[in-house]
Amino acid sequence: MNAKLLSKEINQSTSQAVIGVFAPCDPRIDNSSRERCKNLVVHVAESLAGTIKLPDNSFVDVVYSDILVDLEPQADLVAKQFLQAGVNVLVCVPDTWSFPQLTTISLLSHFPKDIPINFTTGNSATRPGVVYTHATNGAIAQYGKLSHINIGSWPDKGESPRMSEDTLSSLIDWCYAASTFQGLKGKRVVVFGHDSMGMETALPHVMETRNRFGLEITRxxxxxxxxxxxxxxxxxxxxQKLKSWLFSYGKDKIELPEEKDEELLEKSLALYLIVRDLLDDLDAVGGGFMSQLEWGSDxxxxxxxxxxxxESLFNSTFDHNGEKEVIPFATEADVQGLLTQLFMTWLSGGNPPLFMDFRKVYEKEDSKQLAQEHEIKTAGNEKWMQKGFVDGVNSGSASFNWAAKPGASEKEIMSKINFPxxxxxxxxxxxxxxxxxPGEIKGIAARLSYSSLNGMFSMIWDEAETVELPSKLAQIICDGANPTWPHTFVIPRYASMIEYKQYAPANHFHMTWGLKPSRLQYWMDFTNVLSITPWQNRPQFIENQDRPLPLVYLLNGGEERTKMKLAGK
Incomplete structure (x- = not known):
């Protein structure tokens, strides 16, 4: 017998997530109900196909098996089918009662313990798939594995049931989190320079990042x-093409008082092309650049x-060559900022991240005082007057996209940017x-952090919204910080401004639009990242926003305690 040489042709999707959909079934159940189970598998798989978007605008592969998992032989067969297809995310859609250990639990034994599994079922009493879901989820939780259930809705009768929109939406959110978790394993980011200006909150925790997220940090x-x-x-x-593209949106918007300034501009544009090609050579999904102090200010x-x-170009959805993938990029080699942006970009399906200094927090009283001092008339009911806001500002990494609202054209976006x-x-x-x-951009503002005391990552986060200040006031604030940098005025949803400025884990924070809390929470479950929301006004659970707490957490003393146990702490 000879060893087999593998083909040099590689399926590029093997490094991404692949979702496998299957259904268990009781072998004693009538043929009509069994056909219904098969039809449901097809419906769920087809509903998911083309919905989980990656940053490169491709979609996560979805496969399914029409073999019903009745007993151990079928569990083994479906597992082998899935393994050959590269499946690393499991979606189980029970529509009948069956035997947990003989079906899904036997199937799970073929996969790593951290494989994400979701049980999506209708709340039916006719053929109680929901009973199977609770029985199996309970058994899995007892042996310490994480699983999520999605008790949704579909018709009790009929051979071709269809999920409700809410049921599908919840499943899609879970699939985004599972696909981000699995899809980033084996990927790498590239960071140029050493530690970020000595900022301990930005250090590349290489081993911890590798162990927790499966990511490599190339330096x-x-x-x-x-x-x-x-x-x-x-x-x-x-x-020259890149420079001409910038000039096409108004050369007068690029401040070039001397001939040498245009040469410096060309060098900065060349830097983008150099780094772009290096990242491409290394198949990197993100990057960072130290800059200070050695690069240019010593x-x-x-x-x-x-x-x-x-840095702005990398974080944008376009450049001189047209539409492109967002490559999350961090100024000052802020690796924890880079990881925050990377995870949230993937969770949102490729939306551009915003890198900001957590610069100055204007509380409600500060807002009123500013308006009075500068004789700015207000109605008094503006959000920034009622609560206050944060001036988010930094010299680099601000995605061009954040100059306009989501969905704006390249032309509209570039019309709002200048280059002083x-x-x-x-x-x-x-x-x-x-x-x-602009105002009214909604998303999540967050920051990843790390503690050597527990050896774990945490995510401090809140929903947030941008606000647009009166132009005179906005300019006063910009001038007081830095008038040449991008500014985004942010209001957290649940955090008070006192809480917000006291609990910031670093001097940088990051925001991504179109990201739901449930997606972030599911992802933190998969990665065992602590979820930190110390805001007194935020309820523990918000329906239609938060994901339901996994049963394994309830059985082990709560989310934080369970995650620490899983981390061996």
């Missing part, structure tokens, strides 16, 4: 970028151009990116 020295700029190791013609070295435009000369100690290094985000 490259910024000297490589400096050398490639010096050697002009990039496509000079493409640099005058003992050779001054090099700021990376603001580069960088100020202060960045002045001689090139151009910043400046805009003010």
């Amino acid at each position: 490259l020295d910024m000297k490589l970028l400096a050398d490639m700029l010096q050697k002009k190791s990039y496509d000079i013609e493409e640099v 005058d003992r070295g050779i001054q090099l151009p700021v990376a603001d435009i580069m 000369k960088a100020v202060d100690y960045f002045y001689y290094l090139g151009n910043s990116v400046h805009f003010k985000s």
